[in-house]
Amino acid sequence: MLGDDEDVFDSVTWESPNSPTYATEPTSAPSGPGFKQSTAETSEGPHDPKWEGYLITSVKDPVKELAETKDIYVSYLVSAKTNLPIYSITNPSARRRFQDFVFLREHLVKDFPACVVPPLPDKHRLEYLTGDRFSPEFMERRRQDLHTFLQRLSRHPTLQRSALVRAFFESTEWHVHMHQHVAHPPGPESNQGIIDNLSDTLLNAFSRVRKPDERFLSMREGVDRFEEGLVTSERLWTRARGRTSDLTADYHDLAVAVQGLGFLESGITEPLNHFSNTLLEFSALLRHLTQTTTDPFLIHLHSLLSYSHANRAVLKLRDQKQLDFEELSDYLSGVTAERDRLSAIISGHAGSSGLGIGSYLKDRVDALRGADDDRSRVEKMRKLDIKIKELQDAVTTAHETSDAFSDETLREQAVFQYAKEAEMKEMLSDLATGQIEFYKTAMEEWERIIPVIQRIRVDV
Known part of the structure; x- marks a missing residue:
């Protein structure tokens, strides 16, 4: 292979x-x-x-x-x-x-x-x-x-x-x-170019992708369900660890009490001491289970949750690349419309340019400032043409970047899926192995003490 x-x-x-x-x-x-x-x-x-x-x-x-x-x-x-x-x-x-x-x-x-x-x-x-x-x-x-x-x-x-x-x-x-x-x-x-400058000014925490890709939406939902499952498992196993710690202390206290009872009942001191030792051994087994199985399992759960957060960050960065492309495309459309509007005014077809309230107010302000003559409009059109050329290059670059990043993100999700499955298999295998060893040893301990307890005879 x-x-x-x-x-x-x-x-x-x-x-x-x-x-x-x-x-x-x-x-x-x-x-x-x-x-x-x-x-x-x-x-x-x-x-x-x-x-x-x-x-x-x-x-x-x-x-x-x-x-x-x-x-x-x-x-x-x-x-x-x-x-x-x-x-x-x-x-x-x-x-x-x-x-x-x-x-x-x-x-x-x-x-x-x-x-x-x-x-x-x-x-x-x-x-x-x-x-x-x-x-x-x-x-x-x-x-x-x-x-x-x-x-x-x-x-x-x-x-x-x-x-x-x-x-x-x-x-x-x-x-x-x-x-x-x-x-x-x-x-x-x-290099800090137009795409970086525009991203800083146009994008904010409330921006959302307008044309989301269904593939990445399903991926995000899968990540959400996976992290929710990890958080729930971590909470349940943390609670179980606390209960196990309480049981460990209880079995230890019970062993001490049984040993004290053995001193009082002189006829059955030896079997009660054996029973006390078994309780101590079972308490030690519970402590060993917590240290060698439950704690590593919880640590691995927390680590896997952090790993999933890193995967989520890549998905978020992919959305950011698509958002860059969408915002740049909208900005290019706006600048192109402004250039066409000025061209229509110069050619005497202002009525066909589709003036809006914003453009009308802008023209009024320019008229008050004395900047509504054809020479100033031609100069504005020249600057807008330069900006349009830059924006066209930036939009092309953003589109290529977004597509390439999306392809790489799809590949990354497959890699993460394989790694996640491998870790889950290893983590659950270690957990099952630890539990099996614990119960196997505990059964052996209790099976040895049962005949000793059954031989106890107390005269009433």
């Missing part, structure tokens, strides 16, 4: 030149939970993503650097296994700090605006103030979050082939590469 010629993904981003295609040698596809390699077997549409190879990443071994100094920080070992041709070695690795991950994501968002770049974990300001960010528990949780971040990057057919991602794993002079990337970004510089 990997390495087939038809699986080469030949589109990188809507505003960047196409990357050169690479020929890959046949390679056995690695197995793993939710690992997605190609869509050639299931679909052949123009907007279906194609994977050129695999990239398996990991984040491990958090280490405190420059300990006992004011510049202390935590570094993580990032490693990868890949068959992508752009990588010089198949098993690159390097040590990176959290700020390096921040730089990577920020510039991927700038370089690939049409891609759903996964979010990073929160910075946890409270831990920064209290110093707990160097505790083993906090470092392990951040390692897991960063591991999820890189996994999402590696599953993306475009981002996995980014030069910045490759340097993140391979470069031995990462700081030099960061400065070079800032000084010489891979894409063209975004």
Whole structure:
């Protein structure tokens, strides 16, 4: 499946030149939970993503650097296994700090605006103030979050082939590469032109697309339902976690009470002690279930919700591109109508120009200012012709940008759908495995204590 010629993904981003295609040698596809390699077997549409190879990443071994100094920080070992041709070695690795991950994501968002770049974990300001960010528990949780971040990057057919991602794993002079990337970004510089100036003045938070695309409306509805389901699940499981914590404490208290009862009933002290130990063991199992299954599940739910927000932002940006085109088209129509009106007045056919109340008032103001002669009108027409030419170019560019961005967004939604399904499968599998192990161990504990309790005889 990997390495087939038809699986080469030949589109990188809507505003960047196409990357050169690479020929890959046949390679056995690695197995793993939710690992997605190609869509050639299931679909052949123009907007279906194609994977050129695999990239398996990991984040491990958090280490405190420059300990006992004011510049202390935590570094993580990032490693990868890949068959992508752009990588010089198949098993690159390097040590990176959290700020390096921040730089990577920020510039991927700038370089690939049409891609759903996964979010990073929160910075946890409270831990920064209290110093707990160097505790083993906090470092392990951040390692897991960063591991999820890189996994999402590696599953993306475009981002996995980014030069910045490759340097993140391979470069031995990462700081030099960061400065070079800032000084010489891979894409063209975004010059402030007429399209940007008009977007700033004409668009606002209340603007809406007048001709929405049904495909993206259905996508937005799907995202809404997905996020609503995640929020509901997070709320229910948070409540269940609280109830489980209460049960853990209750079983512990019950074990202490049973042990005290054993001291009072000298004839059945030993079986009551066994029962007390079983209650303590069950309380420990509940605590272990919370720490190893429920908490990771809740963390993953929250992370997946943030990932969905990033996907929503891409859909919103696509609407913004269409809105740019619609507003520029309306502005061009208005300027063209004004030019035609002035031409009709000069040619003596003012009555056929369809003067409105706005144009009439404007003419009255120009008359009061003495600017209603033909020379001033001709000069205005000359300026309007120049503006129309600029607007026509801007409308053409906006239309091409909107269409290209829409095509790329359709491809991104397919990529996000595959990534979401893979994560949901892995997340629910881990949850089910943890629950099965808990109930299996709990059943063994209770089955051992039942015969002991049944042998208890109390003389009345």
